[in-house]
Amino acid sequence: MTIMFIPPLSRAWERMKQALFKPFDLHRWLVFGFSAFLAGLMEFPRGSGGSRVHRETTFREFVDFPQESWTWLMDHPGWAIAALIAAVVLIVVLIALTWVSSRGVFMFIDNVVTGKAEVARPWRDYNREGDSLFIWRLAYGFIVLLVFGSLAVYFFTRAATLYDRGLSGHVPISFILGTGLLALILAVLMAYIGLFLQSFVAPFMYKNRISAVQAWKMFLGLFGQYPFHFLGYGLIVLLLVVAYGGLVFLAGVFTCCIGWILLVIPYVGTVITLPFWYTLRAYSLEFLAQFGPEHDLFPPKDGGTAEASPGQAPATAGTAP
Numbered sequence: 001m002t003i004m005f006i007p008p009l010s011r012a013w014e015r016m017k018q019a020l021f022k023p024f025d026l027h028r029w030l031v032f033g034f035s036a037f038l039a040g041l042m043e044f045p046r047g048s049g050g051s052r053v054h055r056e057t058t059f060r061e062f063v064d065f066p067q068e069s070w071t072w073l074m075d076h077p078g079w080a081i082a083a084l085i086a087a088v089v090l091i092v093v094l095i096a097l098t099w100v101s102s103r104g105v106f107m108f109i110d111n112v113v114t115g116k117a118e119v120a121r122p123w124r125d126y127n128r129e130g131d132s133l134f135i136w137r138l139a140y141g142f143i144v145l146l147v148f149g150s151l152a153v154y155f156f157t158r159a160a161t162l163y164d165r166g167l168s169g170h171v172p173i174s175f176i177l178g179t180g181l182l183a184l185i186l187a188v189l190m191a192y193i194g195l196f197l198q199s200f201v202a203p204f205m206y207k208n209r210i211s212a213v214q215a216w217k218m219f220l221g222l223f224g225q226y227p228f229h230f231l232g233y234g235l236i237v238l239l240l241v242v243a244y245g246g247l248v249f250l251a252g253v254f255t256c257c258i259g260w261i262l263l264v265i266p267y268v269g270t271v272i273t274l275p276f277w278y279t280l281r282a283y284s285l286e287f288l289a290q291f292g293p294e295h296d297l298f299p300p301k302d303g304g305t306a307e308a309s310p311g312q313a314p315a316t317a318g319t320a321p
Helices: 006-020 026-039 059-075 077-114 120-125 127-167 173-208 212-225 227-254 258-263 268-272 274-289
Strands: none
Touching: 006 026, 006 274, 026 077, 026 268, 026 274, 059 077, 077 120, 077 127, 077 173, 077 274, 120 127, 127 173, 127 212, 173 212, 173 227, 173 274, 212 227, 227 258, 227 274, 258 268, 268 274
16 A cells, blocks of 8 residues: 555645636525534634743743732732633633634535535534534543643743752753743644644544544554554644645735735635645545545546535445445
8 A cells, every 4th residue: 555645645635626716606605614613613723922022031030920920819809700611711712712612623524525505414424423522522532631731830830949059040951942842742642632633533533423432443443554644644734734835924924914914814814725624634535445445435526526516525424325
């Protein structure tokens, strides 16, 4: 079995052109864009830029910041209650977005597989798989929060201990580098887990109508046979995302920031950049199809078209075409 990286990307690109430009249909763009928007609600989050630490702030002041913040909140109960309410609201919103996004993942997969711009049917047909994905993502998100929260607690408590032992004002470079390297390794590992979930585990769930746990077992069995191919897939996706980011940057520069303003508007930005997201979604499915017909989600081609005739799509049957 020969596993390649570029040919599946070329086929995904052709599927995107077939679905979005041959012919161009605004209604299809809006529906596909809506599915992609829902699917990507919890993917590639845009973090807000934090304020820079003043150049005269010492590392010790940075280490003491959590404790000082906690003390300040305890001295100002009104702000503490407001912060608690804001945290609860944020958690509820994130949980709701995760649930909607989990449904959207299967909507977008179905749109790409069948070539049909539908919302209601895949939302309804894949409610069980969407709920299973939602529970898995919720549990995984809690684990990620716990891991990085524990690392942050270790970092600040250990740094404070070093200063208490007479480190004075010197910055513990080796400690910072060691903790940073550990955080980087964990971040890469968790990024791969998220990528594999989106790219392969969800398609396994879609095709076989199984739970997230069962789909992970299927994927890990395949990953055990071809680990470097899947790791290489992650690097290709990283390059594609970097190239996409470069194009977005240039678009904003050449349009005097108007392009950036449009791209940050929810849903509108997804519709504008739909060719990229459609190609990325199709690429994962084309890449997966190389591992055998049992992993091919696309219906048999008829005359070289990517569209599925009614009844051919695996969405309601739940079996391989």
